[in-house]
Amino acid sequence: MNIAPARGSRILLAAIPFFLIVVVYIIGSAERRAANPDDKLLPPISEMAETSKRLATEPDRRSGEYVLWTDTTASLQRLLLGLGISTLIGLSFGLTVGLLPIAGASFGTIVAVISMIPPMAVLPILFIVFGLGELSKVMLIIIGVAPCLVRDISIEVQGLPREQMVKAQTLGASTWQVAIRVVLPQIMPRLIKSVRLMLGPAFLFLISAEAIAADVGLGYRIFLVRRYLSMDVILPYVAWITLLAFALDMLLGLFARKVFPWAYVEEPR
Amino acid sequence: MSALSFRNVWVEYGSQIVLERINIEIASGSFVSVVGPSGAGKSTFLRLILGQERPSQGAVLLDGEPFPAEPGPDRGIVFQRYSVFPHLTVLGNVLVSHEFEQRPFTARLFGAARRRAIEKSEAMIESVGLAEHRDKYPSALSGGMQQRLAIAQALARRPRVLLLDEPFGALDPGTRTQMHALIKPLWRDLKMTIVMVTHDIREAFGLATRLIALDHPRRDPQAQERYGAKITYDLDLTRDGPAPVLGFSKPRPPTANYGSS
Numbered sequence: 350m351n352i353a354p355a356r357g358s359r360i361l362l363a364a365i366p367f368f369l370i371v372v373v374y375i376i377g378s379a380e381r382r383a384a385n386p387d388d389k390l391l392p393p394i395s396e397m398a399e400t401s402k403r404l405a406t407e408p409d410r411r412s413g414e415y416v417l418w419t420d421t422t423a424s425l426q427r428l429l430l431g432l433g434i435s436t437l438i439g440l441s442f443g444l445t446v447g448l449l450p451i452a453g454a455s456f457g458t459i460v461a462v463i464s465m466i467p468p469m470a471v472l473p474i475l476f477i478v479f480g481l482g483e484l485s486k487v488m489l490i491i492i493g494v495a496p497c498l499v500r501d502i503s504i505e506v507q508g509l510p511r512e513q514m515v516k517a518q519t520l521g522a523s524t525w526q527v528a529i530r531v532v533l534p535q536i537m538p539r540l541i542k543s544v545r546l547m548l549g550p551a552f553l554f555l556i557s558a559e560a561i562a563a564d565v566g567l568g569y570r571i572f573l574v575r576r577y578l579s580m581d582v583i584l585p586y587v588a589w590i591t592l593l594a595f596a597l598d599m600l601l602g603l604f605a606r607k608v609f610p611w612a613y614v615e616e617p618r
Numbered sequence: 619m620s621a622l623s624f625r626n627v628w629v630e631y632g633s634q635i636v637l638e639r640i641n642i643e644i645a646s647g648s649f650v651s652v653v654g655p656s657g658a659g660k661s662t663f664l665r666l667i668l669g670q671e672r673p674s675q676g677a678v679l680l681d682g683e684p685f686p687a688e689p690g691p692d693r694g695i696v697f698q699r700y701s702v703f704p705h706l707t708v709l710g711n712v713l714v715s716h717e718f719e720q721r722p723f724t725a726r727l728f729g730a731a732r733r734r735a736i737e738k739s740e741a742m743i744e745s746v747g748l749a750e751h752r753d754k755y756p757s758a759l760s761g762g763m764q765q766r767l768a769i770a771q772a773l774a775r776r777p778r779v780l781l782l783d784e785p786f787g788a789l790d791p792g793t794r795t796q797m798h799a800l801i802k803p804l805w806r807d808l809k810m811t812i813v814m815v816t817h818d819i820r821e822a823f824g825l826a827t828r829l830i831a832l833d834h835p836r837r838d839p840q841a842q843e844r845y846g847a848k849i850t851y852d853l854d855l856t857r858d859g860p861a862p863v864l865g866f867s868k869p870r871p872p873t874a875n876y877g878s879s
Contacts, residue, residue: 510699510700512697512699512700512701513700513703515668515670515689515695515697516695516697516700516701516702516703516771516772517703517718518688518689518690519668519689519690519691519693519694519695519772519777520691520694520714520715520718520771520772520774520775521690521691521715521718521719521775522718522725523718523722525722525723526718526722526725529724529725530714530717530718530725530726531703534705535703535704535705609705610755611704611705611755611757612704612705614755614757614758
């Protein structure tokens with residue numbers, strides 16, 4: 350427990366599990382191919398690379414689009430729109446509910462109840478009300494993510510020491526000034542942390558919505574080619590989605606560290 | 619001017635009486651320390667002056683006027699902990715009170731107004747000896763330095779009354795002595811009234827011009843909560859005190875009720 354790896358060996362150690370997964374996959378794939386040359390379940394890496402290259406760099410024969418990129422932009426647009434709006438809702442409502450006892454008494458319970466609604470259960474309603482277009486997919490992400498953010502932020506606001514609110518008032522601050530100068534900056538690191546944690550659910554809602562009704566998108570594509578057992582498309586797509594989620598998560602983390610250095614002084618890394 | 623008067627103040631939480639029949643006049647410019655065992659209502663006494671709490675009966679007056687029942691800029695406070703804002707630098711912590719004052723909506727200053735406010739804040743930071751730390755965040759400061767910053771911050775708006783809630787309780791003895799040496803001249807220069815709650819009897823006698831002890835003079839073993847704390851001692855400490863106190867009222871004889879204890 351007291352042996353900590355240095356920076357170089359840390360990277361090496363982090364790479365080992367990935368390397369092991371790749372090795373196991375290659376062995377498994379080769380075994381299956383040896384048994385059955387037409388096997389589709391574990392396509393060799395070379396085949397997947399070939400397919401990915403085709404999807405990314407060659408226009409589709411029918412639509413003339415670069416499939417991977419149109420899917421990615423469509424999905425990311427929905428995801429970022431949904432997450433962005435959820436963040437705004439989470440921040441404004443969470444701050445109000447947490448800071449003002451009147452707002453907490455009026456909206457605290459309803460938010461707690463709404464956040465318990467399984468978002469996938471209301472998806473049919475969304476499709477009926479908002480149609481099958483972009484709006485219903487963005488709404489699904491908002492319904493799934495925003496209530497959790499509101500709750501998390503309001504709890505965080507209530508957790509701020511009472512002394513700070515009193516102190517700010519003795520310095521002449523009004524409720525509005527306390528909200529923007531004392532509470533808002535102090536909950537921003539937490540907000541980013543929560544959004545990072547909500548990336549996973551947001552992707553889940555996005556891909557589910559796309560799988561059910563869409564004509565473009567990462568989720569749509571993998572559920573489309575599922576019918577042909579095209580593991581050579583599905584696996585790279587899954588890897589690509591994972592990479593996107595991981596990159597978003599890392600960017601948010603770096604951003605928080607850069608902008609709110611005071612919140613991370615006590616953390617060693 | 620900043621005289622405080624308590625007129626027959628009672629504080630009750632439901633059936634529990636915390637403070638009963640508190641009558642005291644605190645002259646402008648006095649340094650009052652409040653001592654007493656835990657649970658004797660010292661913090662409640664302070665919160666009454668702060669406006670964080672209302673008396674169940676009676677009134678607390680500042681210069682003969684009742685004040686709004688919420689904390690305001692005429693009464694500053696230094697808590698034992700959580701007194702400074704962790705997301706602002708030393709300079710920002712002091713500057714923010716000027717920003718609250720001058721910009722009701724944005725609470726941010728820019729340009730010349732900001733430079734003027736920075737100058738004022740820097741003078742304040744200098745006077746508590748934190749000049750070389752002005753760009754550090756509170757987490758990088760020691761406990762003593764954080765309390766200095768809290769004092770500078772509380773004094774930035776020149777409150778009429780400064781409340782200290784066990785401000786040096788968490789500091790080591792050496793640092794505490796330094797803080798005593800810091801607070802006394804500030805109090806003398808700014809001519810404000812200070813009310814300090816403390817557990818340290820030496821500190822209470824050493825700094826203050828007047829000492830108030832709160833305690834429960836009567837206890838009912840069957841219903842402990844039915845008797846509140848009163849002022850059991852009220853001592854004038856100015857006779858050998860180095861600081862002259864303007865308009866200081868002579869202490870009343872200690873409240874006579876010593877009860878059964």
